[in-house]
Amino acid sequence: MRKLFLLLLLVPLTFFSVSVNAEDLSEDDIDIDLDDIEGLGVNEDAEKRLLRGNFYYSYLVGEYYQTLYYLREWKELIGSDSTPETEAEVMRAAVFLSLGLEDQAEDLFYAVFEDGGSASGDAWYFLAQRLFSAGFYARAEQAARNAFAASPRLSRRHNQELSYLLVSSISEQDRVEEALTVLNGMADADIWTGYARYNLILAMVRQNFRSRDIESTIDEAIFYLPDNEEGTALRDRILLISGIAAMERDKHVIANRYFSDVTLESVFTPPALLHYGWNLLAQWRYEDAIQPWRILQQLYDEYHPAVVESYLAVPHTLELVDAVNQSVLAYERVEERLTEMVSELKQLNQEESLGDWLGEWRQANDSENWGWQRQALSDLPQSQITRFAQGLLKEESFTQELAKLHDLDRIRADLAEAMRELTLWSDILVERRENLESMGGEALLEQLEERQMDVLRSILAVQDRLLDEDETVFSFASKSDEARIERLRNVVPAVTQLQKIGTPTRDLAPYKERWRRMRGLQLWSIYEAQPQRKWDTERDHMILRSETDKLFRQLENTRTSLMWADSSWRGLPERVRQLQQRVAALDASVAEIQSDQETLLTDMARAHLSELHERLTLYLAQARLALARLYDDSLQNEFGSLEYEPDTENQEAVK
Known part of the structure; x- marks a missing residue:
């Protein structure tokens, strides 16, 4: 793998x-003005x-x-x-x-x-x-x-967690004294310190450390845990493993204290109640031992492994205290329930049922990431198989293989996404080539070049007019100014004609004076506005030249793009096809591994359910044997005192 x-x-x-x-590409996305990046070099x-x-x-x-x-x-x-x-x-x-x-x-x-x-x-x-x-x-x-x-x-926020990693790594190597030294530098009330103490306790138990030191570490760990949901769960976990360790050391009184302190609302409660009962039974406290098993059966699912084990524990304990009638009734109830469970388990332990069970879980986790970034996979769906497989779901080997199956599912999903994008690239290559052929690039370029020449001639004509304007008398005059000057010119012939016709009573001097005054005002207006008009005209001309230069460069870039368009696609379709083949080959390999992983998980589940079937069958056999023994003992007690006297006459007749 x-x-x-x-x-x-x-x-x-x-x-x-x-x-x-590829599906997000559009013409707007690639319509880039190259002048926007003009002057930028590669750093x-x-x-x-x-x-x-x-x-x-x-x-x-x-x-x-x-x-x-x-x-x-x-x-x-x-x-x-x-x-x-x-x-x-x-x-x-x-x-x-x-x-x-x-x-x-x-x-x-x-x-x-x-x-x-x-x-x-x-x-x-x-x-x-x-x-x-x-x-x-x-x-x-x-x-x-x-x-x-x-x-x-x-970073300061990682200090405590890193200390936990260091303490736990040392503890896993069974170097208890060194782990204790590092642990002393951690904040007592931090949750990471609690986890570190938990791993240290496990190491101390493995090393058969001094009981006094183990008990001191346990008490310290429980005392400093925060009063929240996570702290309570860790507290119950520590109490459970501490109680089991105390049982193995025959310290039953201490184990009683640990088991009795476990809350009734965590995943560690069922095994704690089960072990609590066995611990009391080991102290010959038979009646007290029944109580935690009764609580266990009332609070938790009847398919829970701890509950199933307690089924036989209760009538066995009743038998030890000579409560024969109650023991018989309890064994009969156990026999009836175990018979139903064995029959139901046999029907569920089929490859098709297990495949559907895993398939529902895979579908529920298809959005979860894979590898290190996988946060948390959801629990398996609530079903009868899940109820029977509760013990299997706690095994790390099964959960790891289940996580591998999820990773394989995500890998295949990634490969499918890669194939989809490659297909889109293949489609867009065909579309772009068709667009290139349909747009008629050569003809369009010829039209654009003709328009370019027309614009260039117009620009040169404007430039010539600007050069000629400096040499005229009324340079940079507006249209209205030119119209008024023309009207003043038209007045001169009329005045001249009147002067030729002139009579003694006609005085043309006022007209001439008024004409001169109007001419002077017009010239003064033109010359006053000339600098600003000249500056505005030259500025507009430069802007026009700049814009036309951009248009010319864009035309050159378009020409280059059209020239390169065909060659730039060469080889890319082949690359896409090669990648598609490689992705398809990888997908086939992953599919094979995925199938093997599905088979492995199915076999693990079937093996667990088969083992559970054997265990339940054994429990059922023990219950039936116990019933048979109790009935036999009862019959022996009832008829054992009667003496049997053989019938001599009948025996002779038989002979």
Whole structure:
């Protein structure tokens, strides 16, 4: 399966380079004015920072395919086969761990550590977290110590959890004294301290530590736990394992105290009540032993393993106190109930039923992430199979295999999404080629070039007019100014004609004076407005030239795009087809592994249900044997005192 994960990394890394969602593309998305980026050069340092930022961002959001892709691009940019930064190498190890590639991640971790590399405290913290969950306790311990010693320092919010990881890693290696030393530096009332003490208690029990020290650690752990739901659950868990450990050491009085302190509202209550009864029975407190079993049967599901075991415990205890009639009635009820359960279990233990059971759970978790980013998978659906399989669901091996099945489902979903996007790319390639052919690029270019020449001639004509304008008398005059000047010119011939016709009574001097005055005012108005008009005209001309230059450049870019459009698509359809084939091959491989995983889980469930069937059958046989024994004892007690005298005459007749 790990080899398959390595193969799965290849397709997304290649595919990510064209991983734009093709269905979201439109003409507006690619209508980019190249002048907007004119003058911007390629800054290699800026590109490195961009790739580095993309690498860290994709890592933090859990997009691990993109994380490895950006890391590859980053390495290619700097021209190196090694990871640019030690912290990035540590994070790459964490990515491999997240994808289930523990062996590769371990190799990277060793390489970083042996090279004396340095990374931030947070990076080492995340690595320690994953190493601990993967079961590499020695590596997790070293990573946790590196996190505390790293610079930049660990974020304060992770301090207590990292201390828990360190204490628990040491405890898992059964170094109790050293774990106690680290534990003393933690905040007593923090929930992480409670978890650390719990793992330490387990280590002390495994090492057969001094009872006084174990009891002291247990009391300390219970006392400091926070008064909330999580704290109560951890408290019950500690009390349960402490009570079982005390039973094994024959410290029944202490075990009674631990079991009796467990609340009646947690998942640890049923086994605590069951063991509490057996512990009282071991002290010959028969009547007291029945009470926790009765509570267990009243509060919890009759299919719970602890409840089923208590079925036989109650009549057995009644038999020990010589309550024969009550014991017989209890055994009869147990026989009736176990007979129903055995029959029902036989019907449910079928491959088709188990497949539907797993299928419903898979459908409920199809939106959950996979790998390290998987937060929490939901419980299996409420059904009769789930009721019978309660013991199986508590086994870590089964839950791990169940999580692997979920991961395989998500991998196939990712492959299906990759195939869908590749199909969209294939479709859009066909559509773009058809659009390119239908738009008539060559004819359109010819039309645009003709319009370009017309606009260019117009611009040159405007430029010539501007040059000629400086040499005219009334330069930069407006249309209205020119009209008024023309009217003044038309007055001159009329005045001249009147002067020729002139009579002694006609005085033309006022007209001439008025004409001169109007001419002067008009010239003064024109010359006063000339500088501003000249500046506005030249400004508008420059803006026009700038816009036309942009249009000309866009035309050149369009010409280049049309020239490159055909060649730029060459090879891409083949790449898409190759990727589709690789994705299809990977999907077939994953489907095969997925089928094997389904078979494995089904076999595990069937084996558990078969074992449960055998156990229930054994319980049923014990109940029937007990009933037979009690009935036989009763008959012996009733008829044993009668003496049997053989009939001699009948015996002779028989002979």
